[in-house]
Each structure stands twice: as C-alpha cells, then as structure tokens.
C-alpha cells in the first residue's frame with residue numbers, strides 16, 4: 001500500500017507512516033488546510049472529515065481558520081502568524097494562492113507529495129513538499145518558491161518563508177516542551193503550560209543557538225515519559241530561525257517553523273528559486289519517550305551520514321592543556337591515551353598559525369612552526385603507530401584580525417560599510433556566502449585532510465554573527481543569513497564527498513550547533529563545553545529529547561571540574577559519559593595509576609556495550625536527572641544497558657527497584673557484569689518491567705553513587 005493516498009475529487013491527500021496519518025485538504029475556499037494528524041487512519045476514514053470540519057465561526061474582526069492552514073500567507077482576511085510573507089512589485093502584499101496541481105513520486109527511500117500553488121496575479125509559484133518513509137513516523141515538509149517572471153522583471157521581496165505550519169488537534173489544554181540554555185548550560189528541558197497568544201522560540205546568532213534549539217513538542221498536559229499523545233515539530237537548519245506557536249482562544253494551536261529571523265528579507269528574482277530547509281513533524285501516543293525514540297530512529301535511518309558506524313572512543317587534550325600543544329607533548333599524552341584503549345586522538349585548538357591563545361592566528365591554517373617544526377606529519381604518524389586514528393580541531397568560518405588572512409582579505413568578513421566590526425573572542429566571521437571564501441576554505445581543508453589522512457575534524461564556530469552585512473550584495477544583504485549557513489553545508493558536503501572516510505564533529509562553543517540540518521553532514525556533536533558530570537546529566541537529558549546518543553559526545557575530564565570546580569568520583573564521571581559517545585578529556589599525566597587502571601577498565605567495558613548505547617532504543621527512567629534517582633536504559637536486540645545515577649544521598653533511602661521499559665515480557669534476561677563478564681541473576685522481562693531491577697544495593701552509598709548494569713536476553 002502506498003503511504004500517500006489521494007482523493008482528487010475531494011482534494012484530500014493522506015500520508016501514512018507506520019503508526020500515524022497526516023492529511024491535507026484544499027478547502028472549498030481554496031485554502032490548503034490540515035485535515036488530520038494522529039493515530040493511523042485509512043484515506044476512506046480521513047475523507048469524511050472534510051464534511052465535519054468545524055472551523056469556529058468568525059466575526060468581521062477575525063476568521064479563526066488560518067491556524068489550520070499548511071502555509072498561511074500574509075494576505076486576505078488572516079491576522080495570525082504568517083508562514084509566507086511576500087511583497088510584490090509596487091509594494092503589493094496579500095498573496096492570493098490558488099491550487100495548481102499535485103504530484104506523487106516514489107523515491108529511493110520514501111514517497112513524496114508536491115502540492116503546487118500560484119498567485120492569482122503575480123508570477124509566484126509555491127510548492128509545498130511532503131515526504132514520508134515506510135519505517136519512520138516522521139513527516140518531512142519543505143517549501144519551494146519560484147519567480148516565474150521574465151528576466152528584467154522586478155523581484156519579489158520574501159519577508160518570511162517558513163517550511164510549514166503544523167496544527168495540533170483540538171485538545172482541552174496544551175503544554176509545550178522545549179529546551180533553553182546558554183553556553184556551558186545547553187539543552188535544559190522546559191515543560192510548561194502553553195499560554196494564549198504567540199509563543200516564539202528563535203535564534204538570531206547565526207548558529208543554531210545555545211539559548212534555544214529548533215524544536216517544540218506539544219501535549220495536552222497529561223502526557224508522561226511513556227504514556228500519552230505528543231506532537232513534535234523540528235527544523236533542520238543551522239542558521240537563524242524562528243518557531244512560533246499560536247494558541248487561539250477558539251481552541252486551536254498551530255506551530256510554524258522556518259529559517260531566518262524576523263526582519264530578514266530575500267529578493268526573489270525572475271527564474272530564481274528559494275528552497276526552505278525541512279521541517280519535521282512526529283506524532284506518537286507513547287509519551288515523550290516514544291517521541292524521542294521516533295526522532296532518534298529517524299536520525300539514525302535518514303539523517304546521520306553513517307549511522308551504522310560505531311563511534312570510536314576519543315581523546316582530546318583541550319581541557320588538559322588548553323592552547324598549549326606541540327608535537328612532543330601531544331605525543332606524550334597520546335601514548336597515555338592509547339594505553340587506555342582510546343581509538344581516536346584529536347588535537348584541539350592551538351596547532352596553527354600564531355595561535356598560542358585566542359588573540360591571533362585563526363585563518364592561518366598551517367602548522368605553527370615553533371610547535372610543529374616538521375609539520376603535522378610526525379604527530380599524525382606517531383598517533384597512528386600507537387594504533388589510533390588522528391583528528392584535528394578547525395574553525396573554518398572564523399578569522400582573528402591578527403592573522404595573515406585578515407591582513408590580506410579584510411573584505412572577506414561579514415560586515416557593513418560605515419559600521420564597526422565588533423569582535424567576540426577577538427574574532428570576526430568569514431562570509432561563507434562568498435564563492436572565494438568557500439573556495440579558500442575548501443582548498444585548505446581538502447589539502448589538510450588529504451596530506452595527513454585526517455580521520456576526524458572537530459568543526460567549531462565560536463562566536464555569533466553580528467553586523468550581518470554583505471557589501472557586494474548591497475540591497476539584498478540579508479541573504480547572508482541564509483547563504484552563510486548554506487555555504488558551510490556546501491563546504492562540508494564537498495569535503496565529505498572527496499574524503500568519504502572523514503568523520504566530523506559539530507561544535508559551536510559546545511552545543512551551539514546541533515539540529516537535523518548539521519546532523520545530516522556531521523557524525524556527532526560536542527554537546528557542551530561543560531563536562532561536569534552532574535551538569536551534564538541535565539544537558540544530556542535535554543539533548544536526548546530529540547537527538548540520539550550516537551551523536552552525543554561526552555568526555556570524562558578532571559576532577560575538580562575546570563569549569564565548575566565540582567568534585568565527582570571517576571566512576572560517576574564515566575557512567576555519565578558512557579551514556580553517549582565516550583571520550584576522555586582529562587590531563588592523563590595527573591591521573592594516578594589506580595585512576596588510569598579504572599579508566600582502562602571502563603573504556604574496555606564501554607566498547608562491549610556501545611553498540612546498544614549508540615544504536616539502541618533509549619528510555620529515560622526515574623526522576624529528573626540530578627534530582628533523586630534517574631536512569632537511562634538502552635535496548636538493542638538481545639542487549640540491554642542501564643545506567644543508574646543517584647548524585648545526592650537523601651534522608652529517605654534510594655528507591656529499591658527501577659522498573660525497566662521496552663523489554664520482551666516473556667524473555668529471560670541475565671545480568672552480565674560489565675567489567676568481568678561474570679554472569680549473574682536472571683529475571684523475565686515481565687518481572688523487570690513490573691517489579692523492577694533491584695537497585696538499592698547498587699546506589700545505596702552516599703553522594704555520587706551510580707551503577708552500570710548490563711543484561712542479556714538469554715531465551
């Protein structure tokens with residue numbers, strides 16, 4: 001059965017995913033509305049809904065129908081949040097779109113529906129695209145705008161081009177889940193009552209952002225981690241963006257998502273097309289946990305470039321030595337890392353140009369001759385001889401004014417004439433919208449990777465974009481906000497296609513650039529510069545709402561933590577970092593032999609269970625991380641891994657049992673000691689889910705008690 005069914009007479013299209021249906025309808029008044037989004041229905045069940053549409057009646061002051069539209073325009077009798085805003089020649093606004101046809105197409109990995117519209121007067125062509133996959137509940141949508149006028153005709157000014165608006169079905173109440181945060185405090189989960197009016201999450205910084213992430217989930221206020229209906233909307237874009245939910249008094253709620261921030265305009269010239277990034281939507285009746293698992297599965301199946309690859313354990317000396325890198329000291333620490341079982345050695349900032357601190361050198365991407373007198377070859381070879389892959393930190397979009405690059409090309413930075421170029425971290429941003437800048441960046445990155453067989457790049461972006469001008473594009477400078485991000489994507493894509501073995505980590509002062517756009521071209525994300533295991537628990541909890549553990553890099557670093565000063569036992573630090581892609585980032589010269597031995601054991605143990613962590617289904621259990629006992633469980637085939645955390649001893653005892661989720665009730669699971677492989681206690685899935693896994697003896701201690709439990713299905 002095709003996942004896209006249509007009733008052309010009634011102008012209904014119904015998209016089916018394994019568990020859900022998403023349906024649209026061109027209403028008699030010509031508006032394209034969302035007919036249904038929820039549990040799976042057949043097209044025959046969906047079509048009669050066209051007769052039952054109960055748009056609350058309006059008045060001469062408002063017509064409440066625009067919230068149900070798939071792409072409400074700025075125009076006609078609409079006063080809601082427009083998803084599409086166009087100014088036509090002569091300053092004419094108020095687009096009038098008319099349905100112009102549909103196309104259904106089978107693609108290699110899914111099915112696609114295009115619904116086309118044209119303006120009744122001006123040559124504007126608008127196509128709403130939809131894609132569904134046979135094994136994912138995520139619906140993908142995006143929009144293409146095209147100016148069909150002849151050369152020489154005036155451009156259309158696009159003030160807003162969202163990828164789509166999603167209608168949450170009528171419920172008695174609404175609540176939203178989202179993340180907020182800051183540098184070193186990313187992805188803090190917020191779950192609040194949805195107010196009436198307009199609620200906007202946005203980013204104007206030019207990366208994805210630390211203070212919000214482009215997604216929003218909705219429920220009626222009763223969903224829990226494993227129960228209840230949840231609707232989720234995300235945007236796959238790494239530049240500025242806006243997601244606005246509007247909750248109406250008449251009982252409707254819509255979420256429109258798109259790239260660019262308010263005020264940014266795009267001049268659409270004759271024959272030019274503007275394609276928006278995808279917005280993704282998911283529905284589940286299995287609670288927030290099921291929503292996250294649907295996102296994770298989708299990311300693994302259709303977003304990440306190499307989801308099947310097992311992520312290596314890496315070492316990075318940033319927190320150990322900061323900018324103080326050189327051939328000899330890096331090799332010394334590499335030996336220690338290799339001895340622990342590390343598989344990938346990454347040299348961070350400080351290896352190039354005059355970059356001995358953050359005041360100079362960005363842009364001069366050749367090895368610092370004082371630190372690497374023979375180039376990077378000896379270090380790269382040395383690392384490989386130790387049996388590890390070799391990676392490097394780069395920050396291609398940035399330049400320090402104190403650099404040869406800036407002295408030669410001051411015009412390459414993002415700037416306006418007659419305006420200051422404000423520095424942050426003593427750096428400016430190169431305009432990746434420019435062809436010459438992209439050619440330069442691709443050129444040196446390509447040589448660097450080729451010359452040293454670089455296996456891994458940590459691609460950083462350490463400041464927000466300000467004074468976003470592009471003087472050569474006077475009159476249309478705002479396209480910088482879109483073209484810069486597209487330019488970054490293009491350089492990464494080119495680099496990956498010439499170097500298919502290359503793996504890339506996305507970083508922007510920690511987790512400032514994580515979204516489904518960058519994840520389509522990077523393998524993991526540096527989740528946060530904050531490596532304090534306690535803070536990391538809430539950061540990782542928020543991260544996991546949308547993004548899978550396979551893309552969540554987590555290091556074990558020194559204690560007291562260099563950023564927060566908190567002292568946390570090594571075992572707890574390992575248990576937190578092992579719940580994602582494990583890395584080591586401490587100063588190994590200062591670790592005692594017992595600590596090194598413990599680390600070796602934990603790294604070996606991680607390698608035995610990482611497939612379940614990186615590729616399995618993830619369940620969040622227990623209390624909010626950091627408060628009381630919390631846990632993360634992964635289920636992958638016969639393998640189950642559970643990390644239990646109890647950071648603070650409390651007056652009352654820790655819970656005795658932790659009820660697991662997602663097991664086969666009739667199967668038997670046996671505990672296998674993580675480090676020794678010793679086999680232990682057996683219980684059925686039913687018992688582990690109904691009565692629970694006994695945990696008190698494992699986390700009965702004082703502060704910072706944690707446990708890692710491995711279970712295997714034996715029959």
Ligand code: GLA
Pocket residue numbers: 318348349393460462507508509510526529
């Ligand atoms: C950013 C990153 C860090 C490190 C530094 C180097 O802050 O998030 O991990 O790479 O840059 O300057």
